[in-house]
Amino acid sequence: MSTLLSVADVHIAYGKVEAVRGVSLEVGANEIVTIIGANGAGKTTLLNAIMGVLPLRGRTSFAGTDMAPSDIEDRVATGLSLVPEHRELFGTMNVEDNLELGAFRIAKAVAAQSLERVYALFPRLKERRKQLAGTLSGGEQQMLAMGRALMGAPKLLMLDEPSLGLAPIIVADIFRTVGELRAAGVSVLLVEQNAQAALQIADRAYVMELGEFVLQGSAKDIASNTRVAASYLGFQ
Numbered sequence: 001m002s003t004l005l006s007v008a009d010v011h012i013a014y015g016k017v018e019a020v021r022g023v024s025l026e027v028g029a030n031e032i033v034t035i036i037g038a039n040g041a042g043k044t045t046l047l048n049a050i051m052g053v054l055p056l057r058g059r060t061s062f063a064g065t066d067m068a069p070s071d072i073e074d075r076v077a078t079g080l081s082l083v084p085e086h087r088e089l090f091g092t093m094n095v096e097d098n099l100e101l102g103a104f105r106i107a108k109a110v111a112a113q114s115l116e117r118v119y120a121l122f123p124r125l126k127e128r129r130k131q132l133a134g135t136l137s138g139g140e141q142q143m144l145a146m147g148r149a150l151m152g153a154p155k156l157l158m159l160d161e162p163s164l165g166l167a168p169i170i171v172a173d174i175f176r177t178v179g180e181l182r183a184a185g186v187s188v189l190l191v192e193q194n195a196q197a198a199l200q201i202a203d204r205a206y207v208m209e210l211g212e213f214v215l216q217g218s219a220k221d222i223a224s225n226t227r228v229a230a231s232y233l234g235f236q
């Protein structure tokens with residue numbers, strides 16, 4: 001496996017409180033890796049710090065380069081992208097304008113190609129390209145947030161709780177698209193409370209509790225772990 005993202009012994013604190021304590025993880029090229037865990041485990045904090053939104057202590061590298069000196073813009077430029085938990089769309093702008101915001105740093109011709117790729121992945125967004133983002137359904141808003149993050153043609157897409165607030169049928173749709181991304185050569189780091197859906201699609205998984213990884217392995221092994229089944233999959 002050629003490593004794309006490497007995080008080693010990372011600590012992240014809010015003031016004096018450490019929310020993430022000594023976490024290490026890797027995401028390889030063409031891999032879907034999931035971090036599952038309960039509310040408040042530190043998953044969002046970790047993604048935000050990898051993106052450069054929060055400071056961290058520890059070692060991080062992306063595509064073989066130390067990430068410490070780079071800001072958010074540098075990270076986007078090298079192929080890292082985050083779809084935040086609350087989607088953060090511009091509700092009074094239409095679908096296409098929101099997508100184009102994801103490509104403002106890249107040449108017009110490349111952006112046009114990106115737009116076609118995103119529309120091929122999410123035909124619904126093409127149908128609704130003139131509709132205001134704030135009037136889309138929750139599932140369409142999640143597709144738009146993912147589409148905007150894909151406009152810059154990332155190598156690794158980080159998704160924070162894409163299933164949040166969505167009906168199971170829409171979740172299945174979103175997760176199918178995540179699988180298509182891997183087939184198209186995009187790696188995915190997926191944070192989810194919906195462990196069942198995440199473990200079905202992921203190659204590997206980390207289980208996070210109280211700021212630490214307590215288990216890791218292939219998604220198949222994690223899904224059949226009795227502790228995981230009891231705590232996260234609703235089986236006793």
Ligand code: ATP
Pocket residue numbers: 014019037038039040041042043044045046085193
């Ligand atoms: P969720 O699914 O609810 O987002 P999570 O696993 O992503 O949960 P985080 O949101 O990363 O967890 O929170 C980890 C810990 O850090 C929690 O104890 C939370 O209360 C705390 N925390 C999160 N954001 C802040 C903040 N801005 N200031 C202080 N503490 C915070």
